Amino acid sequence: MDELLTPARTTRGSVDEQPFVQAAKVKEVLSVPRGPILSLEDALDTLCSKPDFNALKQTLQYLDPGALGESTTNVNVPGPQVAKLVNILVSSTIPDYWAILDKKSNKGKTLAHPNERTILLRCLSSVSGLGAILVRLQTLIALSKEGKGKTGATDVSQHITDMLDIAKLLLKGKKFISGIWDGLQHLADARLKRDLIWKEFASILGGGKFLSMAAEALDIVKASRKDIVRNYWIASGSQYCTWIGRSAAGMVLDLREDDLDASKAVAQLLSKSFGLGYMDEVVKQVYSCLLLENGTHWAKFRSLLSQFPAHEQRNFFYALLRTIGKQHFSSGKVSVGDKWWLEDLDVVSGAAALLHGVIRDSETLKENLVAWLTNNWGGGVGEAIGVRRAAVATISQDEVNTQILLLASGYVHRSHPMYLFTLARSSTHLSGVSNRLAASSIRSRFLGMAVGTAISNLVDRPDKKMSFGIEEMESPEAVWYKSLTNVQDQIGPISGLMTTATDKTKRDTTPSPTNSRTKQPMESTSKIVHIEEIESDDDDDGLIPYEKPDSDEEDEDEDPTLVQRNKPTAPVYIRDLLLGLRDTENYDHQHLALSTAAALIRRKANFGTEVSDHAEELATLLIGLNDKYDMENFQEMRLQAMIALLVAQPLKMGQWFSKTFFDGDYSMGQRASILSTLGIGARELAGYKNEDAALTGAGPALQFPSKMLPEKLHAIYATPVSPVDALSERLERAMIAPMAAEAADKISGPDVLKVRTFSSRMEVEKRRKKPIANELAKIVAEGFFFPLTGRWWVQLKTYGGKSVYFDPFLLTSFLKTLALILHASGPSTLSLPQMTSEFWDLLLSLRQQSDPTVLEALLFAMLTLLEINEDKRRLAEEHSKELLETQEWVTVVFEAAGRGGSGGNTEGERARMLAASLLMRTREVVEKYQQLLMGEMFDFN
Template identity: 40%
Template sequence: MEELLTPVSQVYRKRTDDEQLLRPSEPIKSAPEPSADFKGSSPGEALDVLKGQPSYDSLLSVLRYLRKGTQGKHSFDVRIPNPQAAQVIHVLITEIIPNYWTVLIEGSAGQLKGDVDILLACLQSIPGINAVLTYLRALLREAKGDRRGPKQSHAIFTISFILDALSRLLQEDGDLKRIWSSTHSLDNHAQVRPLRQEFITLFTSGKIISLSAEAEDILRQADKLQDAVWTGDGKAYIDWLGRNLVQWVRYGLTDNDSNLCAEIVTRASRLAHSDNLAKKLFADLLLGDTNSSSAFTTLFGHFPPLEQRKMLSVILKYLADMCLNALDTSEKTEDYPIVWAATGALKMIVGDDEVRKGHLVSWLTGNPGAGIGEGCAIRRAAIAVLAEDKEAITTVLEKSISQFGDPLYIKHTPILQQEAHAQVLLLSAGYVHRLAPIKLTVLTRSGTYLNAISNRIAASQVSARFLGMVVGESLSSLVHGADKKLSFNMEEMATDDANWYKSLVRVYDKVGPLDPLRASVSTSKPAKARKPPKPKERATPQPSKAAPNSGFVIEEIEDDEEEDPDLVPYAKPDSDAEDSDDDPTLINRDKPKAPVYIKDLIAYLRDTENYDKQKLALTTAPTLIRRKASYGTEVSSHAEELATLLVGLQDKYDLDNFHEMRLQGMIAVVVAQPKKMGQWFAKTFFDGDYLLSQRASILVVLGLSAREIAGFDASEYAAAASFPSKRLPAKVEKHYVPSAPNTYGSSAAKLKALPPNALDGIAQSLSQSFLAPLAAEAADAVTGPDALKLSSFTSRLQSQSGSSSSSPNDAAAATKKKRQPGVRAIPNTTASLIAASFFFPLTSRFQAALHSASATARGVLFQPELLALYLKTLGLLLHAAGPSTLALPQMTAELWDLLLAVRGRCIPTSLPQGPGGGDWEPGVARALLFALVALLDVNEGDMRGLCERHGREVVETTEWVAAVFSDTRGGDGGAGGSEEEELKMLAAGVLIRLREAVEKYQALLMGDLMGFT
């Protein structure tokens, strides 16, 4: 019967520990304890010890064994990729660091090379760093996926350990070379090639920066971040990479290493702040000793042509900013050693290579190029490099003349770029005249040159005509004699500016030694900020005891006379809030006094660790700067330093009205030195390394200070800054000193508090004043154009402007009365100042940034909020300059070209996308329409000239605004407070004004309408 039974299943059960203990026949075996000193001789044994939770001494023994392999004392090197090394690295990162990191750090305290350095030496390789990053990515994924949040995640502590280990792995300046040197023991080229690509990708892909920044953010959310990690800062990482490359290149390179370093630089140029890498290589290598200079030229030769061109542009800008822009080249002397030193540095880079010479020629004559917005010294140095090459310098002159006379170039190129190219033309003409006078004679008699001068003289822009006359007279003075040379006999040609341009043809620079340049760069490097020393504690003053025999007797004398009624007793002082503190030891009796000199103000602003000094500096800065502006050279000498401190100041103590006081301080600096600081702030906006909020504050400062200079707004600090001895009593002053008039003759408004949207309020006010007469005319008409629906537009405008009490006819009459065509708004000096120092630097540098090779500059400019504020600022500057400025045609042309260039950023989704757009940005669209409002408002008295000079722009803008109006959603009536309704109102106002101009000057526009689709 048993064989008929088939078991369904069988279960095998292991003996439990209790059963094993109950069996007396089997003795109990204890687990062998690991030896305190590792005696193994194979990586397998080391791996077993690491997996078995070793003691601290055993761990150190294994790590020392692994480190000996990296030093070549035995055959196993954990840094060489192989299966056993991968297992050891995995255990070190996932088991040893999470469990032993704190102990290793404590064991390394006070030691030059501690226990943790032994562990890091085993991981300092391409596989080791890759494994660290892989494990960090996995930990971040685990922390983000935890439903309890980062604070409750178990991976937080491990993330902090791994992040600390990563920062320590890469903290030395020679780590990059040390990591690559671990692959030298590989003889197989098939193994080295993939490691080379992995090495380049590891340090140039941005993976280290992104993962470190992400880990830092997770730790910050979990309140576990103690100190910021440098590997998450893109700028600090680029600086580390530059220092490593400098040290690697400086101490000798093989051909393979040169190619490797050149490829690292090329790939790293795609990262943010990559310009700092080129500057570091130039400053530390080329300006170093002789060996370093030759090493730089060797490295530069391994770059691809495109990278050579980009690095040459960065070096030219670096030379201009650090050394040459501060040079005053207006003096008659031609001895400028610093310019010659810059010429020598550029000559070492360019050499006799035709491709590099072509890059320099392209920079001098390209669009944009020639250092737009920079001083003339950098152009002098660049042209002096090509001075000995007859063919190259002639090419520069021929391209400059051909470009100089192009009608499209004259009409659409920013004036600062035209001035830079005019300087290049004059400088190159002087060198060509010395090398081959007959060549210059032939060029001046060519049709290209004659047409260039004719086109310049016929231009509508004053600056374009001025440059044409300067070039004509200068080249004629070289070719013709004193009796036959060209002379226009105009006042503009006798000014200092014209004489300086004419003197450029006589400039002769040579290649000089690099010593002046080295000294200038070394002194220009910013010193490391040091913490101010803590103030010493003062001893509590003891009350002085009078000497017993001092001879002085205090006697109280009673006065029987009556009190004088005219004598008013002093009021009791207000109680100090700090004196009421319960703890008398917390009372600060050593408060700083308000600064009375600019140098004291600068010292207070620099002392970011002192709350009282920071508050005093911000409070007194607007008044002190304005008071010192016209007396002495305190402000003029320290204006840039003051502006730099104010722009970069952070609200560390959460001060009340911090941003308002900071803006007022910067406005005071600009108002005190408008010609110099307007250009400085425009340059800083594009070139400075600042946050978006700080860049936005620069735009607000430029807009508000320009309006104050033009007389639109009067700051409350202006009256407080004047000296009492220079003022009449208040009762008398009102009879003799009238209020400052603005553009339309009314008294200036008081600019008191500065809200965050200060420019937005001004822009809205100007828009309403522009739309008011249009609404009045629409209200008078029985029926308006059906396409525009002006009835709803009028109702919205009246509800927004709050002018329901006055009739539309009154508004129109008041507006027409304000804008009498014969009234001169502001002096031409003020208008030209706003144009030259505020408006043109902003527009010209924007065009240069659009063509820049730096992706960072373009990315910052096209941030929607910043771009909208930038366009509003340009509109306010144009309105502040007013219709009386001589540069109005040039300002109008540059602003209109810029607006049409950025309209792609605010195209509705139903319209085809432009080259620069992609998203619908209503904020940018409103700012663009406001800039058009300002442009049409200022040019209201010359609409015929506007249509004559800019016919195609008028037609294109009309079509674009009509599309924006039709594709924008908006209510048919009501108060209208949404963004779409405001946008539609602005589009309606601009469209009405443009269509009126098109209908009125249709015959004049017929030529431009031909072929327009």
């Protein structure tokens, strides 16, 4: 029995390992060596056990639908086990590994793991995969809504972005819809089951579920991540419907003409998509793909059209007429002349051939075309004349507005002249012209005269022709209307719609879903524009079966001995991140771990308990990490990771960082990084993340306004500015600028002599900042402020002024950090009165500090304290003593700075400016509420 109890692995710490390092060791999941994947159950077990990259790669190769070997289960065929497998891929594997699979190498030109990425996408190219993605998006959206306005809620925008990226790549494939149908053919023995699954698929894809979910998800991403500026065509109704139309038509092209089940399935999908509000886009792609771009497939087109109900056939046909007019003809007037209609005769003939081919075998569609020409609202009102010409030419062999009447009159006169002569002499025609001439509308009278004159020119002798003798009947417009009776369009070859495509500049009238950035406004033209799909340069093509292996960056090295084949993989789990940060003997491992730490922590913050379980352990490693290899941007990467930890667990880590600042055995630089984490993390929780991005390394670096030394010399001589100092300087300018403007306004003269300009309400609203949800205000007292001030008082009572925390560098950073936290919490924080009392006592206890940097920090903190407390009456009532003491002290500081007490240098000038601003603020309160302060003033004196 002893052999059954043999441990899978025994881990021993090294003898020289420090005790606190041993205690911080990550609790790794014991990974039992696995054999080859031989069944779907093996694949499920592997995916559920947090596999490493090699195990994932092996599993994906087994599941690959494009290279089925011994596998007996195709993951693209719906089934219970497949559904479970797909759910694990979407809910677990993708959050863990998508950042690695989607990572670019070779300076962003190629993918680092193209084969694994492609196989994963192929495994999700099914109804089950699409449904799992939809459910995942619903869950993430619900989490985002539930967490909005709650303390400690984590941003899930990165997970939503990953799902949108995967959905875009899946649907981008040209054969996605046809691939779904092919996968369902394996259920041929259960036709009812196949039809039900396809019905659900059509409802998801064409019924608007997927489009609406993608649009809502994109709105959440844009609202929470201002740096995301890209759009997704899957969230755009027009581009999404364009893709449905082309994909459905592509499936029809691949079908047999007698495959009625498949035609019915496509019609079901298209019928659902008609309700999305972009029917014209769908119809345009269908007829262009089936009749124009790939030859004329009339049998397949008519088979597809016959699958629609009668009312949808009518809507489809009317949408076809609209798209022909928009795509091939200009809505404006054409040139004037007897033969003006010859200019686009080929295009009209091609359009007539298209319409004739559509209605040839359908009496219902013929009646729909006649109704379109003769209905009460006028034949295609607002459409180009070319569409009506094509429509009249289509029905002229079989046989309302002015143009249709005149066009039809010409055809009738050429085929049955006596019939038109009798009609022109009838009371109906004469009454119609008379009624038009008696109309109150000038336009109606003009059209009545044009019709009467044009028909008279056809049937009457020259001396009997109708003439009104007015100039309007000789205008270019009147001449053009009268020439409509001479138009002789014929039904020609449908290729006439494409003959002029090469004679004009190519442009894309409908953006391809593969590149949303190529969207251009649709232009009207009298010529057809050939529809072509624009290939994206910055995104990979569809779902390619296999790709060639990419070249490594290391291959470019001239010395082959320096090429490293065993490149480390970015950490996927927090345990991997901990191991990478501990690996101080391997530069690649440590650099990769540190560079991906912030993104991994934020991605995992709302995904399981990995971050919460290892938060303190991870923070300990990050704070104590040394720049052994002189890495570029080392401090910024470490700071970003620490901020990510604080934002992920704000209450817990705020208290932990505050405690560690005082109790931990760290250097002054490491303690300063803790203060930077607390200050900047608090501001991010308060909604200032985008404003501070450039200061923390999360955004583009701020450019110095003048020329800089060479990089090596700049690194030596440049004085680094900490993020806390940079933020405090920004707040100083923001607080002092209004007071400077107010002082200049008082000096400039009486108010009655000033000319004021007033902005419109629209301009004022445009400049006004939108309110930001302040998550910090709910936990600032318990998680940030009082843990810092409380331990500071303990240090003061224990060690007095000899404490290391009274060093000017640390004390300055400490005071500015508290001021930043107080400012970020906002004036509406419920605990503001208690924080004000605590902070004011702390600041007044440091009045005797003489170091210029500490003095500057004191002035900045007191100015922030007065600015954030908007209720000045409460200050006068509850803090009158502190207010008077502050006024007396700052008066002394201001006078000393004026006498050169601060050395007369730049720092002294800055301290004098801050002292003047603080003095102005205290005097405003004292002068306004001096009656309330009177009693305290006596006690104070």
